[in-house]
Amino acid sequence: DTEVTQTPKHLVMGMTNKKSLKCEQHMGHRAMYWYKQKAKKPPELMFVYSYEKLSINESVPSRFSPECPNSSLLNLHLHALQPEDSALYLCASSRYRGMNTEAFFGQGTRLTVV
Amino acid sequence: AQTVTQSQPEMSVQEAETVTLSCTYDTSESDYYLFWYKQPPSRQMILVIRQEAYKQQNATENRFSVNFQKAAKSFSLKISDSQLGDAAMYFCAPLMGPGYALNFGKGTSLLVTP
Numbered sequence: 001d002t003e004v005t006q007t008p009k010h011l012v013m014g015m016t017n018k019k020s021l022k023c024e025q026h027m028g029h030r031a032m033y034w035y036k037q038k039a040k041k042p043p044e045l046m047f048v049y050s051y052e053k054l055s056i057n058e059s060v061p062s063r064f065s066p067e068c069p070n071s072s073l074l075n076l077h078l079h080a081l082q083p084e085d086s087a088l089y090l091c092a093s094s095r096y097r098g099m100n101t102e103a104f105f106g107q108g109t110r111l112t113v114v
Numbered sequence: 115a116q117t118v119t120q121s122q123p124e125m126s127v128q129e130a131e132t133v134t135l136s137c138t139y140d141t142s143e144s145d146y147y148l149f150w151y152k153q154p155p156s157r158q159m160i161l162v163i164r165q166e167a168y169k170q171q172n173a174t175e176n177r178f179s180v181n182f183q184k185a186a187k188s189f190s191l192k193i194s195d196s197q198l199g200d201a202a203m204y205f206c207a208p209l210m211g212p213g214y215a216l217n218f219g220k221g222t223s224l225l226v227t228p
Contacts, residue, residue, distance in 0.1 A: 033215060042205055042218035043159070056213060088157055097214045099147045100166070105159035 003027075006091050006106035013081065014114055021076040021109045023091030029104075031097040032074040034066060035090040037108070043090055049074060050097040081113045118219035120206055126225045127196045134181075135191045135222045137206030143167075146210035148182065148189045151218075154202040162204070165189065193224075201226045 004025045013019045023032065031050050035043035048056035049068040057066075063085075065077040074091060088108045094101040117140045127133035139148075150162040165173045165182045173180050177197075181190045189208075193200055203223050207216040 037157075042221050043216075045213075045215050045217075048213070048215050056215060090159065092159075092216075099145070099209055099211070099214060102149075102161055102164065103216055104161075105151075107156070107158050110157075 004091055004093055004104050004106035006089075006109050008109060009107065010110045010112075012112045012114060013078065015081060015083070017081075018077070018079045020078065021089055021091075021111075023074040023076075023093075023106055024072055025093040025104070026072055027093065027095075027104070028071075029093035029095050030071060031094045031101070032068060033092040033094075033103065034074070034076055035092065037088040037090055039087075047076075048097065055097060078111075081111075083113050086112045118206055118208060118217055120204075120219040120222050122222045123220070124223045124225065126227060127193070128227050129196055129198060131196055132192060132194045133196055133224065135193075135204050135206075135224070137189045137191070137219055139187050139189065139206070139208050139219075141187065141208065141210055143210045146208055148180075149207045149209060149216065150178075150180070150189075150191045151205045151207055151216075152200075152202040153205065153221075154199075159205075163191065196226050198226050198228070200224060 034046040037043040047066045052068045067075040090108045091106040092103045094103045119138045146167045148165045163175045177194045203221045206219040
């Protein structure tokens, strides 16, 4: 199983809503990542978790709140988002946080904030 | 900070022909990895090929090969015998310390014509 599963695939939410994105992998990977990708742009790193601990937060606004409840699961909690937060949110995992390791990506959640 | 430059926003190639996508990067690290990922219209990010900086031999994966010039900090991707399914956005992505997270270039959109 080399899959990273993201749910939901599509999400439309209002600016006052609270929602969560979910990412799951069963490859035994201990590093997990959230990226944000706007149309026709490269993915931008948001957060990195290593062994369930937050390692990197790329100065992401607090309306995005990551959570890693166990080694297989990564959540991104969303609250009071802005229309400019509409994007594709990609989750990735790798065996560990280091160089000699391949990142596997999920298919993404396409988020629209209205 | 690392910079990654993909100077070709768009490229076009005919089926069965060969195309080369360029990538340059800037780093003061001596040990790192370099990746090429492709992202088709489905938005799934797929690993194409990877190169270890300490290896002089260029990586090859079937029709895909790289020309890695460490001194010049250049990492180009050659696609031989191009197929319609190769049409995608191609991202060059170094992986190096201290963050050990992929840093994507702006991408090259590859069009394959019959």
